[in-house]
Amino acid sequence: MRILAIGAHLDDLEVACGGTLAAAARRGHAVRMLVLTGSAYTNLRGQVLRTAEQALSEGRAAADVLGVPDLRVLAFPSKDVPFDGATAAIKAELADFQPTLVLTHHPFDSHQAHVGTARATFAAAKPYKAIWLYEGMQPAGQPMVPFRADVYIDIGETLPAKVAALKAHASQYAKYGEAWVETLEARARCRGFEAGVRHAEAFEVVRMPLAI
Numbered sequence: 001m002r003i004l005a006i007g008a009h010l011d012d013l014e015v016a017c018g019g020t021l022a023a024a025a026r027r028g029h030a031v032r033m034l035v036l037t038g039s040a041y042t043n044l045r046g047q048v049l050r051t052a053e054q055a056l057s058e059g060r061a062a063a064d065v066l067g068v069p070d071l072r073v074l075a076f077p078s079k080d081v082p083f084d085g086a087t088a089a090i091k092a093e094l095a096d097f098q099p100t101l102v103l104t105h106h107p108f109d110s111h112q113a114h115v116g117t118a119r120a121t122f123a124a125a126k127p128y129k130a131i132w133l134y135e136g137m138q139p140a141g142q143p144m145v146p147f148r149a150d151v152y153i154d155i156g157e158t159l160p161a162k163v164a165a166l167k168a169h170a171s172q173y174a175k176y177g178e179a180w181v182e183t184l185e186a187r188a189r190c191r192g193f194e195a196g197v198r199h200a201e202a203f204e205v206v207r208m209p210l211a212i
């Protein structure tokens with residue numbers, strides 16, 4: 001397979017599908033992570049919480065931990081993914097990578113940049129037959145239309161790499177604390193229980209051809 005995982009911010013993919021991407025890479029599938037924004041953040045008072053340089057450095061470290069070094073980062077603003085510009089940029093990336101599976105945000109996510117990324121991905125990926133949505137995580141990523149778990153990927157082997165990748169995002173780990181990691185470990189256990197394995201990540205299918 002050729003898996004293109006598209007996210008708005010550096011850390012979104014690690015949170016939502018880091019275990020799956022690591023497992024796919026270990027099995028020899030081609031995996032690319034595409035992040036649309038520079039992922040710098042300020043709080044409401046304008047205080048810098050994360051610079052773009054810090055985000056990129058953390059994202060590269062996390063990608064290496066996952067064994068997915070093919071990470072491309074674009075420079076749209078962290079809180080504003082413009083539909084036309086992002087659609088054109090994603091089309092170019094799709095043409096370059098030629099994925100057989102595209103992963104993206106839930107379109108009813110509570111973060112505007114996640115929504116923008118999902119909408120642009122749907123528009124750009126019209127010719128591509130397999131699109132799955134990954135599961136978001138609060139404080140963003142709380143969909144007003146509930147996420148539906150359709151497909152489960154066993155991440156029993158790669159959960160430690162996922163946790164290490166989360167911690168590689170040192171600014172985010174400092175911001176959200178150990179509860180951030182614990183919650184994602186607990187969710188992996190919950191999704192694993194649903195799937196009859198130890199740990200799993202879940203995906204909602206937009207479309208997926210099946211050969212019978």
Ligand SMILES: [Zn+2]
Binds near residue numbers: 008009012114140
């Ligand atoms: Zn995000």
